[in-house]
Amino acid sequence: MTVDHVWQQVEQLLATATDRVVLVAPFIKKEVFQAALDAVPTKVGEITCVTRWSVPEVAAGVSDPEIAELAQRDGRATVRLCHNLHAKLYVADDRCLVGSANLTGKATGRVPAANIELLIETGKAHPEVERVLAAIEATAVPGTVELAEQIREQASLLQSDEDSPRVVVPGQDEQPARWLPETRNPDRLYRVYNGRHRHIGSDVLAGVIRDLTYLDIGPGLDEQAFGSAILGRLHAMPELQGLTAAGRMNLAEMQAELLAAGDLSAEQAQRAVETIAAWLRYFDDVHFVPIGPWEIRQGKELT
Known part of the structure; x- marks a missing residue:
């Protein structure tokens, strides 16, 4: 042979x-x-x-x-x-x-x-x-x-990202133990995914690319399908199991849990919670209730 x-x-x-x-x-x-x-x-x-x-x-x-x-x-x-x-x-x-x-x-x-x-x-x-x-x-x-040009451009951006310790190949390498959203403005995600990022600064763009890499959303989706895929990834996060199971989640408790894990400072844990809340507000049907510590609750707010 x-x-x-x-x-x-x-x-x-x-x-x-x-x-x-x-x-x-x-x-x-x-x-x-x-x-x-x-x-x-x-x-x-x-x-x-x-x-x-x-x-x-x-x-x-x-x-x-x-x-x-x-x-x-x-x-x-x-x-x-x-x-x-x-x-x-x-x-x-x-x-x-x-x-x-x-x-x-x-x-x-x-x-x-x-x-x-x-x-x-x-x-x-x-x-x-x-x-x-x-x-x-x-x-x-x-x-x-x-689409091929978009994928190649995003791959080049990922390769040049000094803050990305290694290229993660979905299905080939082990994913990080914990992924927390980095992008503060989730409306940027679909724009970058769809190749529309000319007016996004390089540092911010690198963070969006890292989020998209960890999310591993297949190419070619329209905005609605993309949003549904993102929401599925969010609901799979261990930090959001309370929201998924009980329909509500206390933001202060989530911050305390992140801090207790030992790999984030108090400032980083607070920022992470704020970022997760921004993503949920953008992609999910939730509302925020300022009763004691703020809570995220499933469903539209009754007025």
């Missing part, structure tokens, strides 16, 4: 296509993607590429959003994004390969020190293949050139 055995499998499969090709892999590097496009016969009119673009993953170098430009230049190919994608699947008409290999040099054996990977041939009509393709069809969003 040659070092590039996996690539030979992929290339030989693609060469047999007559109608449609589907390439499904979380991580895709542009050199291997171009080689895959070149392997597809010119008579094939439709090539669908399904992948995921995560800012920290792009910053870590495991995937290239620039494949959108290659797809556009090819003319037959479109890119779709599925944020929770883990499957690796390569389809040529009614035949396919399934297994562990991404479309990267190390996974396909096109570079030295290749990974040990596995691809097994099966039919496109296999129930599990049909299930995965149906799930992708139901959830994937377009991976446009414009």
Whole structure:
């Protein structure tokens, strides 16, 4: 078996296509993607590429959003994004390969020190293949050139952030023990997520990028879906379990709990509580009650 055995499998499969090709892999590097496009016969009119673009993953170098430009230049190919994608699947008409290999040099054996990977041939009509393709069809969003540029820009900002100790790759690395919102103005989150940050200072922008990195929201969402995703992350925070369970939460008690954890000063704990409150006011249906220590309560305030 040659070092590039996996690539030979992929290339030989693609060469047999007559109608449609589907390439499904979380991580895709542009050199291997171009080689895959070149392997597809010119008579094939439709090539669908399904992948995921995560800012920290792009910053870590495991995937290239620039494949959108290659797809556009090819003319037959479109890119779709599925944020929770883990499957690796390569389809040529009614035949396919399934297994562990991404479309990267190390996974396909096109570079030295290749990974040990596995691809097994099966039919496109296999129930599990049909299930995965149906799930992708139901959830994937377009991976446009414009979105690719936004992701690359945000990845570059994350790489240049001296206050970010390391690039966190969701699903690959352990997440921090505690994430607390950093951005004081939550209205900036969607603007930056959507590539509209020209008038935001560099220090503030770095904080927004760090928040978006830890939140790990998939790209391409409209503002309402984005807000719902943020709210889900907020309600999953241990610090907000009281609000989730009882419909109310005492801000002074939350500050005391943060302070008792030992990794924040009194000033930092107060700032954290104020920031969380600002996020809840912006994203959630809550109101604030100044009875003794301030409380956050679920639901609109009765007047």
